[in-house]
Amino acid sequence: MAEPWSAREAVRQVADECTFEELPYGAVAYGDLPYETVPYGDPPPEPPDSDGPLPWPGYAAARARAEQRTGERESVVCGTAAVGGRTVVVVSFEFGYLGGSLGARTGRRIEAAHAYARAHRLPVVSLIATGGSRMQEGLVALGQLQRVAAQSALTRAAGLAQLAVLRDPATGGGWATLGAGADVILAVEGAQIGFAGSRVRPTDADPAAYTAEGQRAAGAVDAVVRAGELRPVLRLWVRLLAGPPAPAAVPPPYALGRTDAPPTGREAVRRARSPHRPRAAAYLDAHLRERAEVSGDRAGGTDPGVLCGFGLYEGRTVAYAAQTGTATRPAGYRTAARLIRxxxxxxxxxxxxxxxxxxxxDAAAERAGAGGAIAEVFAxxxxxxxxxxxxxxGEGGSGGALALAAPGNTWVTPDSYFSVIAPELAVAILKRPPDEADATADALRLRPQDMAELGLARGLVRAGPARTDRPA
Known part of the structure; x- marks a missing residue:
């Protein structure tokens, strides 16, 4: 296992010192939410020797042993804690209690923790270590996934952030609801992650597919983090997602490259394609502080040519999606759409x-749904x-670039261009000689100043003074 933390130790690993307060168990109402709507804690009491709803022989004894071994009455511990000085609701799994499995009482606790978060406008941080649904409770346990998913959807609709930390293991329904359904997903290095647990996978399955690293490569996890580095990483994410957003539109960054407008279309193309032109990372570094990146399209792919995430502009949170000069793949468009939404x-x-x-x-891009992915970003x-x-x-290549452009609020740098098609491809389609590419570039009116004159850009940005909030 990547880390042997108990539920409470996992909270201590990420929370500010001595700030965790467990939510009370029992019939408690929060805010305007009546007990009948959100019962927190355990179901109605059962006889001490009850073997549960099926009933399952020996289930009561197994729970008693789990309680004695862990000191917990259920497989999750829920409460509030400060992370980087900001209060969050924490749902932490106790793997030592029947493998962190989800039963009826587990579902009720998670349900009410989300309700508490909505009543108090708090983000939810789930520290997940689970083997899945509790088989001793059968369909009663399986049905908790619907209840948990419903609560996650309500929290999402309330505009509150949900972060998941995938511990070892994070499998079954816990991964497919609280884990994969979170806004930002962090995985502990070396953790086992997947819908299928280790004992139910096909015998010929590639074990790498069920790891934190494998899930990161497949676009299902935003970042893989060493166990000892979780606290600062989670603090940054809570600060970015739960802190105050910028109150208005983000101003465009200053130009970092050429400051004079190109005289011809061919010169505009040459400048934009120059390997010495400043790229997206330079603009993000100059404009934002304390960035944290999201990664992956949640559908099996990643695209390193699109940088997405959150950062601080003058102390307020903004989101960004930035192409880096390569041909954008379907996974890149889907990741950008996820970020924007x-x-x-x-x-x-x-x-x-x-x-x-x-x-x-290319054929791989078409098979991966390029058209649909581009449509997602436009939408x-x-x-x-x-x-x-x-x-x-830099280069503004046709619809693949336009999908990320904001109508009415697009700016251009002097070393960029935007065109319905590259000049070389235009002459090929028109069956003209290759040496007519320069004249075709002029005819296409693709220069940055042409964009402004045609009403597709608000104007050219210029070089500006050094920002006082740039990172050192």
Whole structure:
């Protein structure tokens, strides 16, 4: 196992010192939520020797042994704690209690913890170590997944962040609800993660697919974190997702490269394709502080050519999705769409940086659903309830670039261009000689100043003074 923490030790590993307060068990109402709607804690008392709802022979004795071994009455401990000075609701699994399995009492505790979070406007942090649903309770236990999923959906609709820390192991329904359903997913290095537990996988299954690292490569996990580094990483995420968002649209970054507008279309293309031009990472470093990245499309893929995440602009949280100059793959578009929609739920304004020769158009990209992925980003930008600001910093290659551009709030740098098609491809389609590419570039009116004159950009950004809030 990657780490042998108990439920309470896991809380101590991430929370500020001496701040955890366990929620009381029993008939308790929170805020305007009546007990009948949100019963917290245990189901109605059963006889001490009850073997549960099936009944399952020996179940009562197994629970008694689990209680004696762990000191817990159930497989989750729920409460509030401070993480980096901000109060969160914590749901922490006790794997030593029947493998951290979800039973009826587990579901009720998680249900009410989410209700408490909504009543008090707090983010939820789940520290997950579970083998899945409790077989001794059969369908009663399996049905808890629906209750947990419903609570997660209500918390999401309330605009509150949900973060998951996947401990070892994180499998079955706990992974498929609280884990995979979280907004940001961190995994402890070396943890076993997957819907199938170790004893029910196909015998020929690749074990690497069921690891934190494998899930990160498959786009299902945002980051793999060493156990000893969880506290600072989680503190940053809580600060970014639970702190105050920027109150208005993000201003576009200053230009970091050329400051004079290109005289011709061919020169605009040459500048944008220069290997010496500043790229997305340089703009993010200059404009934002304390960034944390989300990764993966939650559908099996990642694209290192698209940087997505959250950062601080003048002390307030903003979200960003930035192309890095490569052809954008379907996973990159889906990750950007996920980021933009999450920012919308949290009320966080978005900055997008456009820089791509276009969408990837190879056979693998088509099989991965390139068209649908691009459509997702167009829709996410169009539907965004928060302001989106765009800066074109390099190549603006057709619809693959336009998908990330904010209508009415797009800016351009002097070393960028935007075109319906690359000049070389245009002459090929028009069956013109290759040496007519320069003239075609002019005819396409793809220069940054052309974008402004055509009403597709608000204007060119210029170089500015050194920012006082730049990272050192």
């Amino acid at each position: 999450l920012a919308g739920r949290l009320g966080t304004p978005v900055l997008t940086l456009v820089d791509t020769p276009g969408a990837a158009n 996410a930008v169009a539907e965004s309830p928060v302001p989106v600001t765009t800066l074109v910093i």
